[in-house]
Amino acid sequence: MPVLEVKNLSKNFGGLKAVNNFQLTMEEGEIVGLIGPNGAGKTTVFNLITGIYFPSAGTINFLGEQINGLPPFRICQKGIARTFQNIRLFKENTVLDNVRTVFHPRIKYGLLDALFRTPRFNAEEERVNREAMEFLAALNLADRSAHKASGLPYGDQRRLEIARSLACRPKLLILDEPAAGMNPNEVSRMVDLVRMIKEKFQLTILLIEHQMGMVMNLCERLVVMDFGQIIASGTPDEIRNNQMVLEAYLGKGATVA
Numbered sequence: 032m033p034v035l036e037v038k039n040l041s042k043n044f045g046g047l048k049a050v051n052n053f054q055l056t057m058e059e060g061e062i063v064g065l066i067g068p069n070g071a072g073k074t075t076v077f078n079l080i081t082g083i084y085f086p087s088a089g090t091i092n093f094l095g096e097q098i099n100g101l102p103p104f105r106i107c108q109k110g111i112a113r114t115f116q117n118i119r120l121f122k123e124n125t126v127l128d129n130v131r132t133v134f135h136p137r138i139k140y141g142l143l144d145a146l147f148r149t150p151r152f153n154a155e156e157e158r159v160n161r162e163a164m165e166f167l168a169a170l171n172l173a174d175r176s177a178h179k180a181s182g183l184p185y186g187d188q189r190r191l192e193i194a195r196s197l198a199c200r201p202k203l204l205i206l207d208e209p210a211a212g213m214n215p216n217e218v219s220r221m222v223d224l225v226r227m228i229k230e231k232f233q234l235t236i237l238l239i240e241h242q243m244g245m246v247m248n249l250c251e252r253l254v255v256m257d258f259g260q261i262i263a264s265g266t267p268d269e270i271r272n273n274q275m276v277l278e279a280y281l282g283k284g285a286t287v288a
């Protein structure tokens with residue numbers, strides 16, 4: 032059974048067809064890159080899959096179950112987690128608390144336990160802290176756990192967002208421009224990190240990325256969008272030499288150097 036199966040997905044904003052008849056099937060363990068020029072519709076696809084937008088048409092199946100129409104928190108509970116193009120952290124909270132927030136819906140104590148600091152409260156808090164620290168350790172952030180999120184360097188903030196999304200225990204991880212604003216060294220470290228978390232947490236990964244070095248290096252398969260539509264899909268080598276893709280990025284008449 033595919034992990035994700037998107038069929039005939041469309042989203043209109045008034046007269047604008049932001050996504051038009053989008054199709055995507057992802058098998059377990061795949062890393063697929065969604066690329067295309069600015070405004071092509073990539074983020075809208077992510078927002079449709081994660082329930083932020085309601086589709087104008089089409090279906091989204093996750094592990095065989097139709098999920099379109101479900102609210103974002105339900106989709107997250109089912110096993111799809113994401114990061115955002117503009118990092119979204121609780122900036123004034125500690126690194127550890129940013130990951131702990133993910134555990135709150137699953138915490139097994141009540142208000143009275145918290146007020147009277149019962150043994151159940153203490154045991155549950157210890158469990159949450161231990162598990163949250165494991166995710167931070169996997170992303171090399173354990174020694175920063177007590178720091179304020181806003182004080183972390185940019186690359187660490189990106190990794191913290193990934194740690195938090197992993198704490199949802201997703202099967203499908205959706206990364207929106209994980210290497211945005213990074214220098215070539217940082218991009219190369221991000222490629223290694225995405226490979227590592229894919230193996231360690233047995234993930235299927237869908238990512239948007241403008242850093243072509245990262246996309247070509249990391250993804251087994253690419254889907255290219257332009258003006259809301261898929262214009263090409265295939266291996267990085269096939270995409271690199273695709274005339275329609277070159278024209279979408281560079282304009283008509285573009286040729287491979």
Ligand SMILES: Nc1ncnc2c1ncn2[C@@H]1O[C@H](COP(=O)(O)OP(=O)(O)OP(=O)(O)O)[C@@H](O)[C@H]1O
Nearest residue numbers: 044047049067068069070071072073074075076116
């Ligand atoms: N909430 C919205 N209301 C109206 N139009 C929107 C909305 N969200 C996106 N759009 C429009 O839909 C189109 C696709 O936008 P989208 O953000 O999905 O593109 P993108 O490929 O992710 O671009 P980028 O690479 O710049 O992030 C754009 O023309 C955008 O202006």
